Amino acid sequence: MALLQVAEAQQLVLQHSHRLPAETAILSPAVLGRTLAEGIASDIDSPPFDKSMVDGYAVRSEDVAEGIGTFRIVQGILAGQMPARPVGWGEVASIMTGAPLPVGADAVVMHEHTRFNSDQMSLMHPVRARQNIMARASEMKQGETVLTSGTLLRPQELGLLATVGRTSIAVYRTPRVAILSTGDEIVEPGQPLGSSQIRNSNAGMLMALVTRAKAVPSYLGIAHDTLESIRPLIATGLKADVLLITGGVSAGKVDLVPDVLAEAGVMPIFHKVALKPGKPLYFGTLGNTLVFGLPGNPVSGLVGFELFVRPALRKLLGRSQPFVSMTIKAKCGSEFSHKSDRPTYYPAKLNLTADGWEAHAVGWKGSGDLRSICASNGFAVLPPGEVRYSAGDLMDVLLTEFDPWS
Numbered sequence: 001m002a003l004l005q006v007a008e009a010q011q012l013v014l015q016h017s018h019r020l021p022a023e024t025a026i027l028s029p030a031v032l033g034r035t036l037a038e039g040i041a042s043d044i045d046s047p048p049f050d051k052s053m054v055d056g057y058a059v060r061s062e063d064v065a066e067g068i069g070t071f072r073i074v075q076g077i078l079a080g081q082m083p084a085r086p087v088g089w090g091e092v093a094s095i096m097t098g099a100p101l102p103v104g105a106d107a108v109v110m111h112e113h114t115r116f117n118s119d120q121m122s123l124m125h126p127v128r129a130r131q132n133i134m135a136r137a138s139e140m141k142q143g144e145t146v147l148t149s150g151t152l153l154r155p156q157e158l159g160l161l162a163t164v165g166r167t168s169i170a171v172y173r174t175p176r177v178a179i180l181s182t183g184d185e186i187v188e189p190g191q192p193l194g195s196s197q198i199r200n201s202n203a204g205m206l207m208a209l210v211t212r213a214k215a216v217p218s219y220l221g222i223a224h225d226t227l228e229s230i231r232p233l234i235a236t237g238l239k240a241d242v243l244l245i246t247g248g249v250s251a252g253k254v255d256l257v258p259d260v261l262a263e264a265g266v267m268p269i270f271h272k273v274a275l276k277p278g279k280p281l282y283f284g285t286l287g288n289t290l291v292f293g294l295p296g297n298p299v300s301g302l303v304g305f306e307l308f309v310r311p312a313l314r315k316l317l318g319r320s321q322p323f324v325s326m327t328i329k330a331k332c333g334s335e336f337s338h339k340s341d342r343p344t345y346y347p348a349k350l351n352l353t354a355d356g357w358e359a360h361a362v363g364w365k366g367s368g369d370l371r372s373i374c375a376s377n378g379f380a381v382l383p384p385g386e387v388r389y390s391a392g393d394l395m396d397v398l399l400t401e402f403d404p405w406s
């Protein structure tokens with residue numbers, strides 16, 4: 001049977017991922033990166049009045065057309081004040097940025113474009129009607145929808161929510177992600193390290209990846225490669241929205257994870273993907289809980305997370321475009337060749353130059369080599385077979401360091 005392609009596997013994950021229910025959140029920086037679960041209507045006209053956009057003088061533009069060049073300053077209007085009186089023929093009002101335009105005036109002249117003394121002002125430049133004025137309700141009208149459900153909350157959305165008076169909002173619930181490491185050889189950092197043992201790199205990395213994806217990790221610890229050890233931890237993990245397991249999913253003697261998941265009632269959706277590194281990649285569901293079995297090698301786990309878990313978390317978070325491609329075209333910076341039977345995600349260092357993105361493959365020793373990944377900030381996506389790139393050739397690169405749809 002042909003191996004499942006990455007795009008097909010992503011479609012399967014998408015089909016089984018459902019956004020979480022909505023909840024109320026207080027408007028604060030803590031909601032950054034979450035998704036609105038309601039449409040937001042403005043409770044006001046903004047601006048609430050014709051507003052001066054500069055510090056200067058409110059004038060009647062027709063006066064200028066009649067050739068009058070010197071005006072009487074009849075009042076001063078600060079931001080936060082209402083004008084005390086209208087502006088008549090031959091008169092102007094001094095006005096500050098953000099203050100309401102007085103009746104009679106229809107333009108504002110910048111301070112710098114005038115000459116003035118204590119009670120007189122003369123113009124140095126022509127004046128257009130409505131210049132330097134932001135008209136009432138030109139940004140939004142009362143009752144108008146200003147943000148739709150599904151909008152990602154960035155700093156500017158937080159500012160707009162404040163403009164329309166919101167102190168709380170409906171957002172989709174944050175996914176809870178349980179993380180389980182497996183392997184008799186795995187030891188937590190800080191613990192004594194035996195001669196046949198290695199430290200647990202995956203748990204810390206995955207908790208950080210989950211946190212960066214705006215979900216909440218909870219760590220279950222390390223299971224030994226025995227049914228007795230794995231069973232209870234998987235039972236706990238299945239109570240989360242997403243269970244991430246590393247190690248124990250390939251075809252080794254003690255790769256017991258798929259069997260324990262089957263026992264627990266998890267429906268397997270796929271177990272291998274045409275991908276390097278990270279071919280043995282398990283995905284299954286129990287009710288609405290998503291279960292990912294990532295290969296134990298850290299680089300495989302990272303690639304699997306970026307390709308499948310991060311998009312699934314976006315879907316759970318209610319994002320409107322969870323699986324939109326994060327692949328960009330970059331110019332190959334230096335000659336590079338590679339051979340594989342599968343599409344390969346090869347660690348690359350991307351630089352943004354005046355001509356766009358440039359990618360350099362980093363020296364990489366395979367799926368256990370996390371150190372090279374620290375020298376990279378993306379993965380060149382190489383087609384199967386023998387590939388050779390010369391400097392200047394275009395290559396596809398998967399971005400991992402930022403979320404363009406964030």
Ligand code: AMP
Pocket residue numbers: 181182183185186198199200201202203246247248249250252294295296297298
């Ligand atoms: P497995 O998928 O269990 O066959 O593991 C594949 C490789 O990844 C083995 O060399 C493991 O020792 C290594 N490995 C498994 N889990 C971890 C982990 N949590 N941290 C670092 N390496 C791991």
Ligand code: MG
Pocket residue numbers: 182183184247248296
């Ligand atoms: Mg193992």
